[in-house]
Amino acid sequence: MNIFKQELKMAYRSIFSWTLAMIGICWLFMTFFQSISADAELMNKVFSNFPKEFLNALGISDLDMSTIQGYYGLILNYVTLIGAIYAMKLGVGVLSEEVRCKTSDFLVVKPVERHTIVTAKLLTVLLLIVIQNVVYDLAAFGIANLYKKIEFETGLFFMINSTLLLVQLFFIGFGLLISVMIKKIKTVLPITMAVVFGFFVIQMLNETLDEKKLTYVTPFAYFDMSTIIKNQALDGTYVILDLVLIVLFVILTYIIYKRKDMPSV
Amino acid sequence: MNVIKRELRANLKSLIIWSLSMTFLVYVGMVKYSAFAAAGQSVNEIFEQLPPAMMKIFEIGGLDLTKISAFYALFYLYFNLLSGIHASMLGATIISKEERDKTADFLFVKPVERHKIITSKLIAALINVLVLNIVTCVASIYFISVYNTGDSITMEVLRSILALFFVQITFLSVGFASSALVQTTKKATGLSTLIILTTFMLSVGIDLNEDLDFLKYLTPFKYFNIAKVMNDATYPIVSLVLVFVIVILGLCVIYYKYPKKDLHV
Numbered sequence: 001m002n003i004f005k006q007e008l009k010m011a012y013r014s015i016f017s018w019t020l021a022m023i024g025i026c027w028l029f030m031t032f033f034q035s036i037s038a039d040a041e042l043m044n045k046v047f048s049n050f051p052k053e054f055l056n057a058l059g060i061s062d063l064d065m066s067t068i069q070g071y072y073g074l075i076l077n078y079v080t081l082i083g084a085i086y087a088m089k090l091g092v093g094v095l096s097e098e099v100r101c102k103t104s105d106f107l108v109v110k111p112v113e114r115h116t117i118v119t120a121k122l123l124t125v126l127l128l129i130v131i132q133n134v135v136y137d138l139a140a141f142g143i144a145n146l147y148k149k150i151e152f153e154t155g156l157f158f159m160i161n162s163t164l165l166l167v168q169l170f171f172i173g174f175g176l177l178i179s180v181m182i183k184k185i186k187t188v189l190p191i192t193m194a195v196v197f198g199f200f201v202i203q204m205l206n207e208t209l210d211e212k213k214l215t216y217v218t219p220f221a222y223f224d225m226s227t228i229i230k231n232q233a234l235d236g237t238y239v240i241l242d243l244v245l246i247v248l249f250v251i252l253t254y255i256i257y258k259r260k261d262m263p264s265v
Numbered sequence: 266m267n268v269i270k271r272e273l274r275a276n277l278k279s280l281i282i283w284s285l286s287m288t289f290l291v292y293v294g295m296v297k298y299s300a301f302a303a304a305g306q307s308v309n310e311i312f313e314q315l316p317p318a319m320m321k322i323f324e325i326g327g328l329d330l331t332k333i334s335a336f337y338a339l340f341y342l343y344f345n346l347l348s349g350i351h352a353s354m355l356g357a358t359i360i361s362k363e364e365r366d367k368t369a370d371f372l373f374v375k376p377v378e379r380h381k382i383i384t385s386k387l388i389a390a391l392i393n394v395l396v397l398n399i400v401t402c403v404a405s406i407y408f409i410s411v412y413n414t415g416d417s418i419t420m421e422v423l424r425s426i427l428a429l430f431f432v433q434i435t436f437l438s439v440g441f442a443s444s445a446l447v448q449t450t451k452k453a454t455g456l457s458t459l460i461i462l463t464t465f466m467l468s469v470g471i472d473l474n475e476d477l478d479f480l481k482y483l484t485p486f487k488y489f490n491i492a493k494v495m496n497d498a499t500y501p502i503v504s505l506v507l508v509f510v511i512v513i514l515g516l517c518v519i520y521y522k523y524p525k526k527d528l529h530v
Binding site: 021025028029032035036078082085186187188189190193194197198201202204205208209211214 | 283286290293294297339340343346347350351354358362365366450451454455457458461462466469470473474476
């Protein structure tokens with residue numbers, strides 16, 4: 001309980017700035033909606049004549065940009081990128097910072113089981129991400145309402161936003177796993193940027209390549225916006241894959257952390 | 266000289282991982298070229314019938330879609346992004362890590378002037394960036410030649426790799442400047458991350474909304490239009506001057522600030 005409270009106290013400033021960044025990007029890109037939707041109706045007519053490979057080649061997704069949920073799907077890609085970096089940063093940082101700040105031998109010799117430490121830190125990180133998602137979802141809902149032209153379905157909107165949470169959870173789990181597998185992580189950001197952007201670039205490549213196998217590799221590709229909007233539902237296979245991976249990562253983290261040698265002062 | 270050798274050895278593992286990842290990415294990008302080539306011919310025919318206003322929307326306008334250079338140009342953007350991250354993270358950590366690892370009091374009491382140590386580290390960073398650049402170049406030329414069905418485009422690839430190099434050194438200087446301006450590695454990488462994310466989001470925003478085109482000088486990702494670079498070898502003077510100015514500024518900041526800096530040991 002103490003660990004949980006302490007971690008939360010230390011983290012509240014960073015969550016503020018990152019959440020603000022996500023909302024800011026959403027708002028900035030939303031302001032372009034007016035001009036984009038005007039062109040989009042015209043473009044949709046033109047694109048309906050093109051072969052699919054061509055559209056893939058140019059990375060033009062089959063999202064309908066003239067509707068607000070279509071355009072929002074595009075924006076969410078970039079907001080998810082920022083959210084994923086923050087989630088990964090939390091995941092990688094929360095366990096490794098004890099070693100970095102030389103407090104690990106203090107913490108670990110306390111009469112607290114190691115798995116309790118992991119649980120407390122995991123809960124902190126989960127709570128932070130959930131709060132971030134709630135705040136962002138409300139803000140995005142407000143922004144979307146501000147710029148919409150026709151009514152959009154609220155349920156679908158929040159379902160699209162749930163993909164943000166699912167991707168972030170993936171990166172929390174993955175970050176935790178990386179942090180226990182590497183003996184001592186000296187700086188968090190180089191590895192988080194490299195990993196997150198690596199996954200992001202694979203997804204960007206896949207927009208053109210359209211290769212099914214690659215969609216399993218990168219969490220950004222688990223939730224294709226256009227399919228979600230068309231089917232009004234998340235793709236079950238990918239949701240299960242995501243959740244299974246997250247659970248796997250967390251279990252591995254517990255196991256490895258229990259036996260880990262902490263580099264001490 | 267010793268410092269250069271030592272730095273190269275210290276960064277070797279990271280450099281190998283980055284090089285392998287870039288090679289893999291180039292491979293993943295090129296391997297699907299045959300599907301694209303099939304679509305390319307019909308695409309050119311459709312394009313000929315489009316009004317010129319429509320052509321502007323496709324930013325790769327000017328690229329012959331039947332040639333593999335068009336395909337490569339699509340992925341070049343992502344190599345750009347990843348190299349930028351590598352360069353700026355490297356720049357941010359290579360000098361500030363002495364203070365982080367508490368080796369600063371060892372290194373800086375040696376009978377070597379501070380600016381010589383800084384120069385050696387800068388050279389080591391530049392070598393790392395060059396190696397990644399050359400690996401990308403070689404991988405690109407190799408995989409293009411394997412999957413190419415048309416004429417060789419080695420010259421075009423070399424031109425784009427040169428543009429890539431300019432972007433890399435820009436971000437490298439940004440990393441150096443970050444490390445000189447703030448005290449800890451954590452803050453330096455944080456500042457570099459902020460700059461990378463801002464410039465990336467800005468480049469995305471400029472793609473979405475042409476009215477923001479005047480902002481393209483704020484983001485190194487937009488300094489070189491890949492189609493023009495590959496086909497006409499157009500390196501805009503303004504962009505080259507900006508790269509030069511940023512690099513010189515970065516060097517000035519670090520050479521001015523670091524010798525006088527109070528080191529936290």
